[in-house]
Amino acid sequence: MLVLDPNGTIYPGSDGDYRAHGNQHLAADMGFPWVKFWAVWPVIQPKPPDQVPFSLLGTSANPGLRNLQALDAQVACARADGRKVVVCAWQFPVWANGTAPLKWNTREEVEFFPQDRMTRAEWDKWVASDRTDYTVKRKELIYRIPDDLSPAGAYGRWIRFLIDRYLGYGTNVAIEIMNEPSLQMWPQQGPSATSDPFAAGRVTVGSKVAKMIRTAQTVSIAYGHPLLLLAPGGDDGPRGNDPVPGSTRQRTMYASAVRVTLDGLDAIGFRAHPRYVWSHHNYTDLEHDLGADTGVRNRAAHVRNLLVGRWHGWPQTGQSDAPGVFITEGGARVNVAGSLDLQAQRIRRNWERMFRDDADGAGIEMLAQYLSYSAPYFDTGVCEPSSVGGSKRPAYDTWKGLPALF
């Protein structure tokens, strides 16, 4: 699967847009059967439903109409090209997560749950600046998990909206209902058990993710499960701390995240429908060449092993002994891999591990390449940045030479 930049929805016509900069040709030439686009919720629905109801999002009453139309057009274009599509629901509008009263780069904003949004070191830096340094690194407000994750809440209605909008494509379109919850979202943990607010608390992100997974399935039932659902799109970091745990207040180690999510699903008695696919990202596997053959545990394989006996979703029907996993993001950053040639090599080596039906590849049913054109802060593209002409890198030919099995 070729995963395009979210800018394709936020800035239609940019190099993340399937219809622009030759992306259609690139996807076809490299032989990707799937493409992934982004339903950037705060951009598509900037106004709360009491101002612009969900039923009017497709009208001129919605300031985000142009972005929604751009997403629609890309989905339609990809389908016309014969490609299957993943639409990933990303971020939360501030009106949906209780942060609308806060203004960015104010003291009130920086000091809003700082223990869940920044490290203690960044907090100390903030204090040392007499609370004036607004460059302190912190999670954005649009990653706060809404309190109401029920089907009737804003998040549930957003997922309903996406299913309703794209159900005509059937299982040729999949809705990925969240992105990297254990890295991007906050809070990850409950309150500190000590007087120090930055100290560890109980990991809570798993129960929130579980509720989101259940809500999406509940919403989907009403339509007869017309589309594939994908979740949770978990990241596979951090690189260190192998084996688990290794979680902090700002992020949860990938394996811990899978476990607490499965625990959360068990706690609410959830059982996944056969069209519910577990999704995962595998940057660390690629960038650090992880696999049985290098003697370091492959994380995608580890995640899949954690699902055995606990996840009843796709492609199973009532069983849990052979779950499938879609890798819905992955890639090797050039600065991490070490060179353009090593970027290409890491892609091939990972593909060779994952394509097998046994060992590290067991149950891995999709691989992904994040970005056609490289981005300034995330250099995973198979082409150079479009700003300097977008020439093809060795990784392009690597993907082109691989069978289109995923």
Next chain:
Amino acid sequence: MVPSPISRRSFLKRSGLVAGVSLAGAFGGGPATPARRSHDDLSAGRERTYAALVGAVAAAQGARASPRHIRRASDNFRSWYRASLPHVRAGIDAILDDLEAQPGGFARLDRDHRVRVLQTSRARSTVAHAVVLASPPLAFDADDAMRASAAAV
């Protein structure tokens, strides 16, 4: 081509993206003077464009961006730029140059005009990547960086 391999840890440490690194302290703060700029440095002109960009993106999002904030953000960016690989620097140069090539010269426009350029320019890739440049990614530890969000302006 890319030179010798560089680890993610060393890259992030050099770039100042590791949470907790006091960037102003680590890199001296303040704009590089002409005498201090090396060929790896952001040029003075591109630094002015970047500073104008940070202010415009903040204004477009209704956020505060005092001169002190812009100076700090520019310091951080310059440090990250200096530590980046040559092909990354070339890409950034092109983005900032394209932005500056907008009618009137981006850095010479007043803030309202800059916001309008971001909102209306037909060079959507340039705008998209420029906005991302104004929002450096998070890095919670020495090993990983969370991608920057491309906020709408």
